[in-house]
Amino acid sequence: MNDLMSNLSLGFSVAFSLQGLWYCFIGVTLGTFVGVLPGIGALAAIALLLPLTFGLEATHALIMLAGIYYGSNYGGSTASILLNLPGSPSSAVTCLDGYPMAQHGRAGVALFITAIASFVGSIIGMIIMGIFSPPLAALAMSFSGPDFFALMVLGLVAASMLSSGSPLRGIAMIGLGLILGLVGRDLHSGLLRFSYGVDELYEGLPLVAVALGIFGLPEVIRNAGKIMPRKLSARDITFRSMVPTKDDWQKSRGAMLRGTGLGSFFGALPGTGGLLAAFMSYAMEKRVAKDPSRFGNGAIEGIAGPEAANNAAVQTAFIPTLTLGIPGDVIMAIMMGAMIIHGIQPGAAVITAHPDLFWGLLVSFLIGNFLLLLLNIPLIGLWVRMLSIPYSVLYPFIIAFICIGVYSVNNSVTDLYVLLFFGVLGCLMTYLRFEPAPLVLGLILGPMLEENLRRTLMLHRGDYTVFLTRPISGTFLALAFLIVVFTLWAAFRSRSIRRAARNSAAAE
Amino acid sequence: MNDPIFKLTRRKSLALAGAAILSSVAALPALAQDYPSRTISFVCAFPAGSGADVLVRYFAQAVSEVAGATVIVENKAGAAGNIAAEYTARADPDGHTVYLHAGSSTAMNYHLWNNPPIDPRSDLRGVAAINQQPFYIVVGADSPHQTIEDLNAYLREAGDNASYATSATSGRVLGAAYANALGVNPVEVQYRTGTDALPDIVSLAVDFAVSDPVQTMVNAREGRTRTLATGAGTRMQVAPDIPTLAEVGLEIDQIGWWAAWVPAGTPDDVVMKLNGFFREVLEREETQTFLASMGGDTWIGTPEEVDAMMVRSVDEAQYLVELADLPKN
Structure with missing residues (x-):
């Protein structure tokens, strides 16, 4: 307890320093900005700013980059509600009931409740991170090769099976990601694999270029031409229009807490995250509601739950990154890259070796979330006005910024070719309805997965049973197995229900 | 802003432009008396912010003070240093592009590729030693x-x-x-x-x-x-x-060593002047404390010593690569 107090006071001293506050403010403001605008997300913004943080202290750099990440989640709901267009991927669910609310003239209430839900989710997620990270990091010290391997298998299985699309396509994308992860130097032999004489691929495919190619470019290309400029007036969103009714409060309170629970869990599990948690929360609210038919027509629980869920997930996503060195998604992977560049090796030692970084970051989340509340309630009119920037002006800029961001990470033209290649692949995948997230996760975790598998087999002289006999790895593998069984069972059941329905329809 | 110095008249700006052209023309031949005549680049084979980058930036800062010139760090990461080494070897041999790296791993790299992009013995010229640090x-x-x-x-x-x-x-x-x-x-x-x-x-x-x-x-x-x-x-x-x-009783003598290089063909007087800058920095107690914190001993050496060490290291590396059974790319 005493420890916690002294750690927290260290965190406060770091986060409340003038610089700490400044970079936190920059991060969350920028995050809201890119979150509000559809087509550009936290990923592009972080990649673009990463090279600019080289001169900063590691803690300040991370405070700012993390601010962009969770700030974008607040902003993402604004476009969902007003334009029926998610500003960031995890706000897609908010469109379902947020846009109908706006059509019924309740846009103000929707914006207000999403801001409150985001705040509740974030703060609880942050507290969970503060309480669970130190013991988990202590436990992680006893993690060995098989445990890391099993945890990554669990993450990959969860990402493919529980994703919003079809599990089969998810597995295919993970497989492709794992294959792409083979490119570069093989750690054990030192030989280059699949680099075809391109020395720049020595360290593997450049993650920022791949991620922006596959997420960023198709997003812009898909939206270009589709989005018609809409008349939005900031004056519509008055303070008075934002006040929720007593009924709104009552309905959303439980939804927020349930969403936070789901979000905290899926955020901490590598491979899943905000989008999945938001979908789960939406499904759960629909199930517990007395009258599910309201959903899709502006049910306030349908925005409160998912928004709380995706924001909680963003906070707890830091847990595996900071305690185990396993990034749960692409943004965390880039954040980990930023730590490595600043000479901090992510993993079990971060909390003890760099307490100022861990606790400073944690306290900055608190400050950041209060700032976001300010930015998203009193200043909402500002962001609404920004949505009326014509896309013909905005999109060329976004593409230019993506290119600058990719180039500036390594000062390498090769990275731009990689960006182009994966941009085309990403468009193709969008067209064929393959999700990009599992592919990128496979690419991130692939090399770590292979390394730990081979290392384990070396340490245990080729004995595969070690994965099942060690308690930690055995538990993770059992969980992964359960997820597979559950998915198959759910698929089987829905098919038999459909068949039964068809049969009974035919009988009539 | 009414200070006359800040008033940039047309005549003044013409004069400035003329001076800039003149000075760039004068910089063409690499002569020691006007070296350094422009910004010096220190090439680093690791990404910005990494442990090795810290070392390169320390020397960039210190040499810039000693030389009274601007020194910037260019990060050319990748291929275990091959990209940075090749970049340096292909640069103009005028002393304005300096490569700071571990000579031991540069020597090793020569044997780890089937077609090594450079031969560190003949494509690079040693300027000054920096430190020695073993595993x-x-x-x-x-x-x-x-x-x-x-x-x-x-x-x-x-x-x-x-x-x-x-x-x-x-x-x-x-x-x-x-x-x-x-x-x-x-x-x-x-x-x-x-x-x-x-x-x-x-x-x-x-x-x-x-x-x-x-x-x-x-x-x-x-x-x-x-x-x-x-x-x-x-x-x-x-x-x-x-x-x-x-x-x-085990016959082992393996030392990692850091040094600075310029492209082969850089004139002697420029190399000696640059060596002097490094010597002055390395003799500071502050530098030696800094290098000790990285786990190594300061090594002050002449360009010839660096070149000789590289020849020795390339020979040794061949034996070691075979001993450790490292495959070639």
Whole structure:
């Protein structure tokens, strides 16, 4: 307890320093900005700013980059509600009931409740991170090769099976990601694999270029031409229009807490995250509601739950990154890259070796979330006005910024070719309805997965049973197995229900 | 802003432009009396912010003070330093492009590629030495092996039941040379970085590890590992209590060394002037403390000594690459 107090006071001293506050403010403001605008997300913004943080202290750099990440989640709901267009991927669910609310003239209430839900989710997620990270990091010290391997298998299985699309396509994308992860130097032999004489691929495919190619470019290309400029007036969103009714409060309170629970869990599990948690929360609210038919027509629980869920997930996503060195998604992977560049090796030692970084970051989340509340309630009119920037002006800029961001990470033209290649692949995948997230996760975790598998087999002289006999790895593998069984069972059941329905329809 | 100095008249700006053209024309031949005539680039083979980058930036700052010129750091990461080395070798040989790197790994790289992009003996010219830093043999703090003799005895007895952790090419070749000199065959387990290996060293999943100088110093200070021996031929000033492997009868003398290079063909007087800048920086006590914190001893040397060391290292590297059975790309 005493420890916690002294750690927290260290965190406060770091986060409340003038610089700490400044970079936190920059991060969350920028995050809201890119979150509000559809087509550009936290990923592009972080990649673009990463090279600019080289001169900063590691803690300040991370405070700012993390601010962009969770700030974008607040902003993402604004476009969902007003334009029926998610500003960031995890706000897609908010469109379902947020846009109908706006059509019924309740846009103000929707914006207000999403801001409150985001705040509740974030703060609880942050507290969970503060309480669970130190013991988990202590436990992680006893993690060995098989445990890391099993945890990554669990993450990959969860990402493919529980994703919003079809599990089969998810597995295919993970497989492709794992294959792409083979490119570069093989750690054990030192030989280059699949680099075809391109020395720049020595360290593997450049993650920022791949991620922006596959997420960023198709997003812009898909939206270009589709989005018609809409008349939005900031004056519509008055303070008075934002006040929720007593009924709104009552309905959303439980939804927020349930969403936070789901979000905290899926955020901490590598491979899943905000989008999945938001979908789960939406499904759960629909199930517990007395009258599910309201959903899709502006049910306030349908925005409160998912928004709380995706924001909680963003906070707890830091847990595996900071305690185990396993990034749960692409943004965390880039954040980990930023730590490595600043000479901090992510993993079990971060909390003890760099307490100022861990606790400073944690306290900055608190400050950041209060700032976001300010930015998203009193200043909402500002962001609404920004949505009326014509896309013909905005999109060329976004593409230019993506290119600058990719180039500036390594000062390498090769990275731009990689960006182009994966941009085309990403468009193709969008067209064929393959999700990009599992592919990128496979690419991130692939090399770590292979390394730990081979290392384990070396340490245990080729004995595969070690994965099942060690308690930690055995538990993770059992969980992964359960997820597979559950998915198959759910698929089987829905098919038999459909068949039964068809049969009974035919009988009539 | 009414200060006359800030008023840029048309005449003044013309004069400035003329002066700029004149000075750039004058900079064309690389003559020592007007060296450095423009910004000097220090090429770093590691990404900005990394441990090695810190070292390069330290020297960029210090040399800039001594030389009274602007020195910037250019990060050309990738291919284990090949990209940066090739970039330097192809630059104008006028002393304005300087490569700071580990000579030992530059020499090693020459043997790790089937078509090495440069020959470090003839495409680069040594300017000044920087430091010498060996890898170390370490064990976890709870390991039963207290001394290097204990470890040697154990390894002889355990045969291929023993295992050890390595990271980085220098670590791999020291591990291979140690096992070879001892006549044992423990299993090598590789890690991407020294930090990755730490949990398995501490939990004694591996019997020992070949650890890089920075990690060795930090982990010993924090009581996580015990340092048993250095791979260098003689004891290091930075760790005078740590015996060498030679002291226990193993013929091993492997030292990592850092230095600065310019493209081959850079005039003698420019090289000597640059050497003087480095010498002045290296003689500072502050620099020597800084280098000690990275686990190495300061090494002040002439350009000829650097070139000779490179020739020696390239020869040695060939033997070591074969010994450690490292494949070529």
